[in-house]
Amino acid sequence: MRARFNRSTVTFLLGCLIVFAVFQYLFSAGILNDFWYTLVRIGAVMAIVSIGLNLIYGFNGQFSLGQWGFYAIGAYAAADITYRWTQLHDTSGLMVILLAVGFSGGAILLLGRYLNRVRGLDAMSAFAIYLFFVVLAILVGVWIARPLIAPTTAALSSLPEAAAGQIVFFLAVILGGLVAAEVSFLFGLPILTLGSDYFGIATLGFTIIIKVLLDNTDTMFGLTEMKGARGMVGIPKATTWFWVFLFLFVVVIVTRNILQSTTGRAIISVREDETAAKAMGIDVGGMKTLTFVIGSLFAGLAGGLYAHINGFLHPSNFNFLRSFDPMIIIVLGGLGSITGTVVASFAWALVLEGFLRILLPEGFETWRFVVYPVLLLVMMLLRPKGLLGTYEIPFLRSVMPPRRKREAQPTNSGVQAPAAETSGGGG
Amino acid sequence: MDAPMGSERVPRIEVRELTKMFGGLRAVSAFDETIYPGELVGLIGPNGAGKTTVFNMVTGLYAQTSGHIAFDGISIEALAPHEITQLGIARTFQNVRLFPNLTVLDNVRIAYHPHAGYNLTDAIRRSGRFGHKEKELSERAQDFLAVFGLDQRQDEIARNLPYGEQRRLEIARALAAEPALLLLDEPAAGMNPKEIVVLMDLIHFIREKFKLTIWLIEHQMRVVMGICERIVVVDFGEVIARGTPQEIQSDPKVIEAYLGRGAVAVAQQLSEKRCHAARS
Numbered sequence: 001m002r003a004r005f006n007r008s009t010v011t012f013l014l015g016c017l018i019v020f021a022v023f024q025y026l027f028s029a030g031i032l033n034d035f036w037y038t039l040v041r042i043g044a045v046m047a048i049v050s051i052g053l054n055l056i057y058g059f060n061g062q063f064s065l066g067q068w069g070f071y072a073i074g075a076y077a078a079a080d081i082t083y084r085w086t087q088l089h090d091t092s093g094l095m096v097i098l099l100a101v102g103f104s105g106g107a108i109l110l111l112g113r114y115l116n117r118v119r120g121l122d123a124m125s126a127f128a129i130y131l132f133f134v135v136l137a138i139l140v141g142v143w144i145a146r147p148l149i150a151p152t153t154a155a156l157s158s159l160p161e162a163a164a165g166q167i168v169f170f171l172a173v174i175l176g177g178l179v180a181a182e183v184s185f186l187f188g189l190p191i192l193t194l195g196s197d198y199f200g201i202a203t204l205g206f207t208i209i210i211k212v213l214l215d216n217t218d219t220m221f222g223l224t225e226m227k228g229a230r231g232m233v234g235i236p237k238a239t240t241w242f243w244v245f246l247f248l249f250v251v252v253i254v255t256r257n258i259l260q261s262t263t264g265r266a267i268i269s270v271r272e273d274e275t276a277a278k279a280m281g282i283d284v285g286g287m288k289t290l291t292f293v294i295g296s297l298f299a300g301l302a303g304g305l306y307a308h309i310n311g312f313l314h315p316s317n318f319n320f321l322r323s324f325d326p327m328i329i330i331v332l333g334g335l336g337s338i339t340g341t342v343v344a345s346f347a348w349a350l351v352l353e354g355f356l357r358i359l360l361p362e363g364f365e366t367w368r369f370v371v372y373p374v375l376l377l378v379m380m381l382l383r384p385k386g387l388l389g390t391y392e393i394p395f396l397r398s399v400m401p402p403r404r405k406r407e408a409q410p411t412n413s414g415v416q417a418p419a420a421e422t423s424g425g426g427g
Numbered sequence: 428m429d430a431p432m433g434s435e436r437v438p439r440i441e442v443r444e445l446t447k448m449f450g451g452l453r454a455v456s457a458f459d460e461t462i463y464p465g466e467l468v469g470l471i472g473p474n475g476a477g478k479t480t481v482f483n484m485v486t487g488l489y490a491q492t493s494g495h496i497a498f499d500g501i502s503i504e505a506l507a508p509h510e511i512t513q514l515g516i517a518r519t520f521q522n523v524r525l526f527p528n529l530t531v532l533d534n535v536r537i538a539y540h541p542h543a544g545y546n547l548t549d550a551i552r553r554s555g556r557f558g559h560k561e562k563e564l565s566e567r568a569q570d571f572l573a574v575f576g577l578d579q580r581q582d583e584i585a586r587n588l589p590y591g592e593q594r595r596l597e598i599a600r601a602l603a604a605e606p607a608l609l610l611l612d613e614p615a616a617g618m619n620p621k622e623i624v625v626l627m628d629l630i631h632f633i634r635e636k637f638k639l640t641i642w643l644i645e646h647q648m649r650v651v652m653g654i655c656e657r658i659v660v661v662d663f664g665e666v667i668a669r670g671t672p673q674e675i676q677s678d679p680k681v682i683e684a685y686l687g688r689g690a691v692a693v694a695q696q697l698s699e700k701r702c703h704a705a706r707s
Contacts (some may be wrong), residue, residue: 281512282540
């Protein structure tokens with residue numbers, strides 16, 4: 001128990017609290033206007049997407065351009081739920097997605113437990129089996145959800161309106177993330193067997209498919225207000241600083257806890273040397289899938305948060321070219337550094353849309369897309385390993401293993417101490 | 428067979444009619460081998476003879492074109508590499524394959540992953556089980572490194588270790604997976620004579636300490652002749668000789684495979700000359 005609240009943990013929690021409070025004060029006191037408020041929230045959303053991508057690319061070594069597609073899925077799924085609640089006053093979106101996701105998730109977990117025991121099953125057959133049962137589970141979920149819509153609507157309506165709105169919003173974001181995670185699981189099964197570059201192209205293809213789908217779909221499964229290329233309007237603007245901060249905080253902690261466990265070491269070993277990882281008894285395919293799903297879950301959560309910042313979704317926001325944004329952020333921040341990713345996300349949002357817009361003379365605002373690439377170039381030349389390289393703040397750094405009691409002997413500890421110091425300074 | 432007389436033990440590893448085709452190239456052709464628990468067997472042959480291919484098929488990295496592999500009587504030919512490792516076959520690689528950017532300790536701790544004793548939710552929640560098991564696992568890894576004299580280096584990044592220690596770490600990592608059969612792919616490659624002596628002692632030591640069955644590929648004749656009880660020689664994917672080190676050393680087919688046709692006569696002449704020189 002004592003290890004859970006050592007100094008770095010306390011410092012980290014205090015730091016987070018201070019950052020949260022200071023920004024909350026600046027926003028509510030009106031010192032920072034709506035423009036900056038939006039940028040800071042966008043920065044936090046980008047941080048969540050990018051941490052997900054850093055898990056996939058920086059820690060697991062899989063070059064993925066699919067992150068933006070999962071972001072779009074999360075955004076539209078979450079928007080569907082809250083739109084129906086605020087505009088149509090029913091919980092059809094919530095219940096249908098909740099049960100569909102719940103049942104298909106359950107199906108995946110159960111099947112996974114069973115299929116893991118089947119030896120030598122190839123990826124495509126596994127994909128077909130999963131797909132069949134997921135579709136079945138979704139149909140069952142929707143069928144069960146229908147009669148439940150009216151009672152839940154009544155129950156939620158009996159709550160104060162603000163509280164009900166917040167509950168629906170929170171569930172919407174979580175479900176958006178889960179939808180993205182499940183899609184990524186199914187999509188990942190066949191393509192994670194591809195080598196790294198091919199995987200990158202396949203995921204790029206996925207993002208393009210999603211964009212085309214959004215562009216050309218007026219309604220999907222009864223979501224009448226998706227409105228294709230005209231854009232979806234009327235989503236409640238529920239994403240506050242509190243929510244983005246909370247989600248970012250949780251995502252950082254979860255990522256850190258995963259990376260500093262045996263699973264995290266297995267994830268990183270796949271990046272380091274796939275063949276050696278296999279020979280060490282690590283299920284390389286399983287680790288890739290796990291990382292891909294977690295990364296996409298984060299992208300989905302971020303998408304859900306993003307949808308409720310402006311209250312407006314348009315397919316052009318989910319253009320495949322934008323999938324390079326999180327890629328740029330993690331390379332800038334440092335592959336394999338959570339701290340760097342968070343710093344670079346805020347820097348990206350604030351510099352590109354904020355400071356450059358202000359600094360450039362009037363009429364030259366669009367020149368920020370010239371200045372920004374130049375900044376990237378200079379950055380890569382000066383610091384090829386990213387802003388922070390692999391630096392982590394102490395809380396996020398992998399913890400040093402506990403010293404053995406036996407090493408209390410004077411001879412050993414004398415030799416041990418300098419070795420520990422040098423590696424601490426280097427890492 | 429080479430099995431101890433009268434024993435009805437299950438062979439640790441039994442390879443029958445193992446064949447691997449790369450397109451039209453027959454890399455390994457009907458390879459047979461049976462190794463019983465506790466044996467130390469060498470696999471030698473000129474470059475490109477298919478030795479590593481055999482190891483890759485046994486560990487599941489390559490799918491064999493045909494043939495059977497059984498480990499402790501269980502057929503493993505359809506298993507994935509990580510499943511084979513979890514059953515009890517570990518290996519090292521010809522060119523050291525550590526996890527270069529991880530610490531020495533993490534390199535060993537990764538081997539414990541399949542039996543870590545806690546799951547992902549424990550890790551995310553930081554449950555009591557996580558703390559307890561993680562501590563236990565780290566201590567086990569540290570003890571393990573101490574056996575190999577690497578405990579002073581545990582926090583160093585693996586790629587910064589000297590070559591000999593990298594080799595030693597790779598063996599330590601393979602053993603941390605608690606194998607019953609250890610496959611060593613050219614453990615002495617790139618080592619100087621002094622390091623080779625240390626390595627040979629190490630192989631003897633781990634064999635005794637961990638009750639291992641060892642199968643090794645090696646080019647350094649000193650190592651093969653020094654430690655192997657039995658040697659199999661392959662050339663062009665086919666077994667050309669088997670026997671004790673003494674038998675192999677004088678087998679004309681082996682000399683021919685290594686030195687080329689005609690070498691046998693030269694070798695005989697040389698040894699005759701040496702005899703004359705010794706007499707006079």
